[in-house]
Amino acid sequence: xxxxxxxxxxxxxxxxxxxxxxxxxxxxxxxxxxxxxxxxxxxxxxxxxxxxxxxxxxxxxxxxxxxxxxxxxxxxxxxxxxxxxxxxxxxxxxxxxxxxxxxxxxxxxxxxxxxxxxxxxxxxxxxxxxxxxxxxxxxxxxxxxxxxxxxxxxxxxxxxxx
Numbered sequence: 384x385x386x387x388x389x390x391x392x393x394x395x396x397x398x399x400x401x402x403x404x405x406x407x408x409x410x411x412x413x414x415x416x417x418x419x420x421x422x423x424x425x426x427x428x429x430x431x432x433x434x435x436x437x438x439x440x441x442x443x444x445x446x447x448x449x450x451x452x453x454x455x456x457x458x459x460x461x462x463x464x465x466x467x468x469x470x471x472x473x474x475x476x477x478x479x480x481x482x483x484x485x486x487x488x489x490x491x492x493x494x495x496x497x498x499x500x501x502x503x504x505x506x507x508x509x510x511x512x513x514x515x516x517x518x519x520x521x522x523x524x525x526x527x528x529x530x531x532x533x534x535x536x537x538x539x540x541x542x543x544x545x
Contacts, residue, residue, distance in 0.1 A: 395445040403445045406457040410482040446499045448492045456483035460500035476504035478514040493523045
């Protein structure tokens with residue numbers, strides 16, 4: 384567990400996945416301005432299944448920041464399974480869901496949460512850690528050494544949601 388001036392940061396257990404899931408819901412609302420439950424029916428169950436399965440296998444970790452005993456931030460990390468990991472034995476990790484309540488921002492919490500994910504990935508022998516960033520998060524990640532990569536992406540037409 385890490386203590387920073389504004390919060391205590393600790394790993395979440397599988398039984399506590401709902402904490403991260405609920406924060407993820409708030410995060411989506413802030414970033415997209417839409418309700419994830421309406422956009423992606425059943426996503427909460429899929430979120431819990433994804434992380435609990437990976438955590439059970441030692442392939443993921445979730446971290447929470449708490450202030451006065453209440454969750455104020457979260458971060459997730461999981462091992463990527465792709466051709467590099469399977470063919471070349473070059474393990475990498477993906478960081479996701481880094482988010483901090485607005486009232487607790489600019490206190491180093493997002494950076495501390497992200498450091499916890501990096502430490503976890505390092506302990507798993509990862510040679511690279513990847514993430515996708517919002518504009519708001521870029522300065523945090525850059526301060527930790529993340530750099531833009533040479534990856535490209537093609538967005539397919541988004542299916543309609545109910």
